Amino acid sequence: MSQAASDVELARSLEGGFVSSHADVNGIRLHYVIGGRGEPLVLLGGWPQTWWEFRKIMPPLAERYRVIAVDLRGMGGSDKPASGYDKKTMAGDIHALMRHLGHDAVNIAGHDIGGMVAYAFAANHPASTRRIALLDIAHPDDRFYDYSLLPRPGRQQIDGDIHAGPGRFLWWFAFNQVPGLPERLLAGRSRHLIDWMCDYLIDDPGAISDRDRDVYAHAYSTVDAIRAGNAWYRAFGQDIADEKTYGPVTVPILAMGGGEGGYQLLRQVLANKGTDVEVVEVPGSGHYIPEEQPETVVKHLTRFFA
Known part of the structure; x- marks a missing residue:
């Protein structure tokens, strides 16, 4: 793995006058x-990525908005404490950061884990939420307990290739539940995981370049970084319990779904999660929508948040 650029260098490389900064909020x-x-x-990203996953949409969005791409608790340049990885607490982090920056109410777009935090933000801080967009994800609920530990029937029954089977086989949901072992296996070798995830959940692997993968691999190269990223998954049980207390979110929700059934799943899951929900399909995209189809994402976000 080549030496990845720093966050300061990456921020400066984007058009729109972007700068890298830190804030002490909510105890981290x-x-x-x-x-x-x-x-x-x-903008809130997910696993195993950082704020850099929004690099393609940040400059055009900056023409209309004050764009704030945040590394979540445990991600990239942010602290990696021992606890606080339930999405309600992480939403509290973002709420405290927005107050620190002088904003009473914000729009939020979240991908993957970031989408879960965005939903928790709207549920717990409705007065501070204008609208939220969820990119190929919904908040954890009881359906998470039904995910299979075996790939669904298909060609993989014959040749053992999970890539050949229908849908997504979410084996890492279970892997990331195991304390201690992922850190031992992946510390200093996270590029192998990054490449596998990017190639498995994407329509065009070239949408995430070798340089981008180096950025992500560097961010998840240490024991603490791997532990913290896994902690987002180990908190799902608490997230599911918290979600049962929320009730439908009342702020407008836009959800974007990629291939492998993402769009259809979001339509089904979000039907009773909000009072004003729009679900759109993003053709030609897998899971990494902001990197695979940035123009489509920018079009929908500017329309929705306008």
């Missing part, structure tokens, strides 16, 4: 990249 230090002018638009 959060890293964020900020640029552009207008109403605040918060």
Whole structure:
């Protein structure tokens, strides 16, 4: 793995006057990249990535919004404490950061784990939420307990290739539940995981370049980084319990689903999760929508948040 660029260098490489910064909020230090002018638009990424996953959509969004891409608790340049990885607490981190930056209410777009945090933000801080967009994800609920530990029937029954089977086989949901072992296996070798995830959940692997993969691999190269990322998954049980207390979210929700059934699943799951829900399909995309189809994402976000 080549030496990855620093967050400062990466931020400077984007058009829109972006800068890398930190803030001490909610008992931890959060890293964020900020640029552009207008109403605040918060971007929250997921596993195993960082704020850098939004690099393609940040410059065009900065033409209309004050874009704030945040590394979640446990991610990238942010602190990796021993606890606090339930999405309600992580939403509290973002709420405290927005208050620190002087914003009373914000729009939020979240992908993967970041989408779960965005939903928890709207559920717990409705007065501070204008609208939220969920990119190929919904908040954990009881259906998470039904995910199979075996791939669904298909060609993989014959040749053992999970890539050949229908749908996504979410083996890492279970792997990340195991304390201690992932750190031992992946520390210093995270690029292998990054490549596998990027190639498995994407329509065009070239949408995430070798340089981008180095950025992500560097961010998850240490024992603490791997432990913290896994902690987002180990908190799912608490997230499911918290979600049962929320009730339908009342702020407008836009959900974007990629291939392998993402769009259909979101339509089904979000039907009773909000009072104003729109679900759109993003053709030609797998799970990594902001990197695979950035123009489509920018089009829908600017329309929705306008």
